[in-house]
Amino acid sequence: MMGILNTAITGLNAQKVALDVTAQNVANVATEGYTRQRVNFESLSPNARGVDVAGNGVKVTDIQRLADEFLIKQTWKTSSTQSYDFIEFQNYSKLEKVFGSDGLNLSEGFDKFYAALNEATIKPESTPLRQQVITEAESLGYQFNMLVDTVITQKKDLDEQISAAVSQSNTLIQQIAQLNKTISDNVSENVNVSELEDQRDQLVLELSELFNIKSTVLSNGSYQLTLANGQPLVIDDLPSTITVTGSNPTQLSLTIVNQNIPILDNTPQASGAPAQNQIGGSVGAMANFQSQVLEPYETVINQIARDFGTEINTRLQAGFDLNGNAGIPLFSPGLMDATNISINPNISVDSLAFSSNPGAVGDNGNINNIIAVSNLTFANLPQFQTLNNQSNADTFASLLGEVAIKTNQSKISLDTSEIQFNQAISARNNFSAVNRDEEAAKLIEFTNAYQANMKVISTVNQLFDEILKIF
Structure with missing residues (x-):
């Protein structure tokens, strides 16, 4: 009984x-x-x-x-890819809107400037026509200023976002290390750690949005987390700390402090090509967009401004103004780029050197020489070989076209990665939820x-x- x-x-x-x-x-x-x-x-x-x-x-x-370890890791992997693609699409979209906006489209600015010069060929001594040339040149210079400023601002925004993301990652890494210790201690005492493991997996999922994470489950139940290239983030209950150094994108670096291991170095390669990183996630996307997109694009815009302004100034100085004097620069002389190109404060309607003959006021010989700049081709863009041997206006138009293509491609990538992430979450939930x-x-x-x-x-x-x- x-x-x-x-x-x-x-x-x-x-x-x-x-x-x-x-x-x-x-x-x-x-x-x-x-x-x-x-x-x-x-x-x-x-x-x-x-x-x-x-x-x-x-x-x-x-x-x-x-829980299925493979399904969990798939959610982390696809989360990292989705975050990368989202940042890339977001920034390409922003860049496309800026480059294509009415007030900042350099192609339109070039067209208006050369149109004003063409009108001036009809009556070179006309004060209104001369003033229109100065007005369009000033407007084009302002477009250069504003365009490169928006690129610089976008780089600074990404700097701030990277710093915030790294700070968030350090918090997550510390929390994961603490949970590793708690789980390890409880496992040794045969205490149910399911809820603790859920918390840890959610933290790793959040971390995977920032970086591409690799994980190994240790015998005591702890996670060992590394970046894709093997740099350690969490070993047992020991967290790493990531720091951001560098004052601009070409000098940006991320370092694991306690091991003094570099995980990102955006210093350009010896060939001049932008550096690349494989750390993945939103941090990798932001760093890559800075070094591989914004920095080279800024260089191109500066080069276009420098080539254009220098050539226009050189040709104007070869002509003569309404008073028969040698021409002066239309744009402020000196070291010129898109950040500082502006109208020479000493220029006036009378001092525009449109004539190729000092004694012929109505001569338009030098105007045609200036207009010919629109057909000049340039081959000094090592980072964008496809943009070489084009005029300044065509170079920017090609750049805008490239941005539009990249925006569309990044949208396709984002749509695909979102589907893959949702599928991974569904597969995990079907098994574990x-x-x-x-x-x-x-x-x-x-x-x-x-x-x-x-x-x-x-x-x-x-x-x-x-x-x-x-x-």
């Missing part, structure tokens, strides 16, 4: 644990990142021998966390089993009572 009672009690206790776990699953049906748990049972062998001995009841062997119908069925199953064990105990009590009545 006592054997039956003990067997029923083990069943009662086991079903209670199963009900507790089921209740925990149901309670977290809407909890993001929660991994459902399952109770595993094992039959207890009988203490005595004999064909008439049924067994000694049941015990709970463990509470299993239903709480299924309402399944838990409802288990609730009925374990409740019935619990009640059945209670019935066995009640039956044993009745039998005891009947036996006692005999005496």
Whole structure:
């Protein structure tokens, strides 16, 4: 009789644990990142021998966390790719809007400037026509100023975003290391760590948005996290700290402080080509966009301004103004680029050297020489070979076309990576998330089993009572 009672009690206790776990699953049906748990049972062998001995009841062997390591890692991998593609698309879209806007489109500015010069060929001595040339030149210079300023501003914005992301990553790395220690300590004491592992996986998912993460599960339950190239971020309970150094994108570097390991160096290569990094995630995308897109584009815009302004000044100085004097620069002389190109403060309508003959006021010979600049080709863009051997206006038009193509390509990449990320999350959830119908069925199953064990105990009590009545 006592054997039956003990067997029923083990069943009662086991079903209670199963009900507790089921209740925990149901309670977290809407909890993001929660991994459902399952109770595993094992039959207890009988203490005595004999064909008439049924067994000694049941015990709970463990509470299993239903997680698949491969599916979890896929969510991290696709999260990193999606974050990278989002940053790239976001910044290309911003750049395309700037380059193509009415006020900053250099192609339109060049067209208006050369159109003003063409009108001036009809009547070179006309004050309104001369003033229009100066006005369009001033407007074009302002376009250069504003265009390169927006590129510089976008670089600075990315600097701030990288610093914020690195600060966030350091916080996540520390939290993961702390959870590693807590999990390791609890595992050694046979404490259920499922919720702690869920918390850690969510933190790693957040970290994977910033960097491309590789992970290894250690024997004590800890994660060892590294970047894609193997640089350590978390080893057991030891966190790394990442710092940002460098005053501009070409000098930007990220370093793991406590190991003094560089993980990013944007210093251009010896060939002059922009540096590349493989750290992935949003940080990798921002750093790459700075060094491989914005920095080279800024160089091109500065080069266009320098080539254009210098050539216009040179040709004007070869002509003569309305008073027969040698021409002066239209744009402020000196070291010129898109940041500082501006109208020479000494220029006036009379001092525009449109004539190729000092004694001929209505001569337009030098105007045609200046207009010819529009057809000159340049081959001094080592980072953009496809833009070489084009005029200044065509170079910018090609640059704008390239940005539009890159924007479209990055949108396609983002759409693809979003689908892959959502598929990875769905696959993980299908395996690990709480299924309402399944838990409802288990609730009925374990409740019935619990009640059945209670019935066995009640039956044993009745039998005891009947036996006692005999005496």
